[in-house]
Amino acid sequence: MTAIAIVGAGLIGRSWAVVFARAGLSVRVWDADPAVLEHLPDDIAAMISDAGADPAIANHVTAFPTLAKALDGAEWVQENGPEKLEVKRALFADLDRLAGPEAILASSSSALMPSAWSEGLAGARRCLVAHPVNPPHLVPIVELCPSPRTAPEVMDRAEGLFRRVEQVPARLNREIEGFVLNRLQAVLLAESLRLVSEGVISVEGLDDTVRHGLGRRWAFMGPLETILLNAPGGVPDYMRRYGSMLAALTDGSARGEAFTEDAGRIVAEAFPGTDIRNRQDWRDRELAALDRHLRSRIERNN
Amino acid sequence: MTAIAIVGAGLIGRSWAVVFARAGLSVRVWDADPAVLEHLPDDIAAMISDAGADPAIANHVTAFPTLAKALDGAEWVQENGPEKLEVKRALFADLDRLAGPEAILASSSSALMPSAWSEGLAGARRCLVAHPVNPPHLVPIVELCPSPRTAPEVMDRAEGLFRRVEQVPARLNREIEGFVLNRLQAVLLAESLRLVSEGVISVEGLDDTVRHGLGRRWAFMGPLETILLNAPGGVPDYMRRYGSMLAALTDGSARGEAFTEDAGRIVAEAFPGTDIRNRQDWRDRELAALDRHLRSRIERNN
Structure with a gap:
């Protein structure tokens, strides 16, 4: 063993x-x-x-x-x-x-x-x-x-x-700061913090956009298979249709300047009185339930 | 009615x-x-x-x-x-x-x-x-x-x-190009395309990092509640611990230049022979199953 x-x-x-x-x-x-x-x-x-x-x-x-x-x-x-x-x-x-x-x-x-x-x-x-x-x-x-x-x-x-x-x-094929996961998390967080800091959307609205929108696909496909399926001709077709639009959106996106104390305060104020330990336990129960769900789907599809 | x-x-x-x-x-x-x-x-x-x-x-x-x-x-x-x-x-x-x-x-x-x-x-x-x-x-x-x-x-x-x-x-409280969802998708895609284009990770590895990692939390919490629960003292504590690290990662992140024809080709080649229509049907079945799962958890927690 x-x-x-x-x-x-x-x-x-x-x-x-x-x-x-x-x-x-x-x-x-x-x-x-x-x-x-x-x-x-x-x-x-x-x-x-x-x-x-x-x-x-x-x-x-x-x-x-x-x-x-x-x-x-x-x-x-x-x-x-x-x-x-x-x-x-x-x-x-x-x-x-x-x-x-x-x-x-x-x-x-x-x-x-x-x-x-x-x-x-x-x-x-x-x-x-x-x-x-x-x-x-x-x-x-x-x-x-x-x-x-x-x-x-x-x-x-x-x-x-x-x-x-x-x-x-x-x-990973070589070292890179933040590896992959935290690099992806960081860019999404930067733009999220900017959007709530500038008052474009509420903290709840931002989280809803991910958990009831983007996160629904990313939880079982990831972002690259997502774009493969978002245009009838596959990825090259997707790039022709949406590439320049997405490029323009990212050229104006937030970076490190978004991680301010003020942004942190705005997020914190959206969760008044949260018992962090208690909510972590809730998160872990939901992670366990989601893992069971996703594994059952993989078995079903195999 | x-x-x-x-x-x-x-x-x-x-x-x-x-x-x-x-x-x-x-x-x-x-x-x-x-x-x-x-x-x-x-x-x-x-x-x-x-x-x-x-x-x-x-x-x-x-x-x-x-x-x-x-x-x-x-x-x-x-x-x-x-x-x-x-x-x-x-x-x-x-x-x-x-x-x-x-x-x-x-x-x-x-x-x-x-x-x-x-x-x-x-x-x-x-x-x-x-x-x-x-x-x-x-x-x-x-x-x-x-x-x-x-x-x-x-x-x-x-x-x-x-x-x-x-x-x-x-x-949204006001107009912004891409609204919120596509702005968030765009920044994550830009960095994803860069990482696979530069050979840091495979397309499958990138998608796995999201669907078996980040997406697991984002599917039911969103990115801001995620950071609330990732430090014992809540968001201000999170910003003190990780803010400068995340800021540094985003300062070097990819933007519009990542949406190249070459990047599209690398992604496409990772899904050889995919029947897009057939796979879209699979995606829609998985979306329906995930929606049923998430709604059942909300009912359970209420």
Whole structure:
């Protein structure tokens, strides 16, 4: 049985543990904070219960008191430490020294490029970013980003592992700031913040436009298949019909200047008195329900 | 019973007919092409059947041989003619002359601003754009865009009508090219096309990143509630943590230059041999299933 080491057992680390455990893999968890490890069984059981999954999944997850023990025999290491470059570099130096020679070392980092923290490591070729959307046990995408030194066969094994555990790996061919997901999120957010800041539309109207409009297609097709189907002659036809219109819209679109404190205040004021924790629980229930719906459609169509 | 006139009965017009008819409204349809009117009963019946809706809905839809007859007694006119300014201006001059004094005149146009075609009309105050996503009977959003002359009470009545027929109106406060939906689509498409053109990620990987990642949240929350829930302290906390990172990503993002013929070719080549019509039918089945899923969750949470 493949063994996975989870290094750092906050919310993301625990969610990763559930991803690998529910696929039947052996999950070995370490965290620098002994209190986190002590609460791990309860926290994992609660996460599994909230997701409506089989409680027996928890039997695949074991906490270890030292990093070396958690890494023992692990073929894959999923690191979820702080997003600070010096901390990450030191931690990966330890991982590279302690992990078995065949182990792959992956970071969940969203902000730090893999070259930045793997540079100079003897095992840089086995290092990559495997960036999830939170929480990964409810959202399947995993962005795989190599450094210039990551070996292609390491990327192949990474892709294979995530397909095996029923996540969806999206493989980048090279490093880029923000990877793909946050780059796409950023451009849509910039224009959204500008439109509500300038009073073109309310915050609710903006969210409605996405959740009852654009998001309906993007939830099961993505934006490129969407345009394939939006013109009778396919993509070239779409580009001829709409390309210049879309180009003109983007030429005037918002960029970094849209991320102002004022814009943040306008968004915040549209959700008065929201209990964030409570609403996050609601979000996670909806993510779980949507994932079940979408998986059932894929099965139906196959 | 409220009567609705549908002017132009191509795919969008027929889908609008189903929206209003299934809410129990009386739908009066005219098209400049007699053959379209002749096939209307069969085409409407097929659309209702494909959507899994009640066949009796078709009884609310009637074809009329002249524009004047279709408009007789209509309180709302939904126009779906060609996206050509001179055609639209001439058609709205007719509508303004022939429709009853209380009727609201709405265009489904995505490309023409309401001021452009309503300027100079005696009834400019009752004109607006009500822009759907296709097909509106499967995607609830309707963008309501006024011209500077549109009366606020006309916008209020428009919003009320669409809520009554269980669509989701998103009300713009003023005209802007592309309205909101296509502006957001355009910025995300520009960056998507750039990333696949530069070989950062495959077309499939790009679509996967949205449909198995970003789109999972946007399908039920929208992008602004998404950021509200992505930091423990809410939006101001989110802006402090991630604002400068997102701003930097957008400052380097693609714009109009990304909509090239080459980018279109790369996307097209990722879907070899796709039967567009067949795949559009698949899309519409998935949109219907997703709409049922999302409506069932709203009922459950209320």
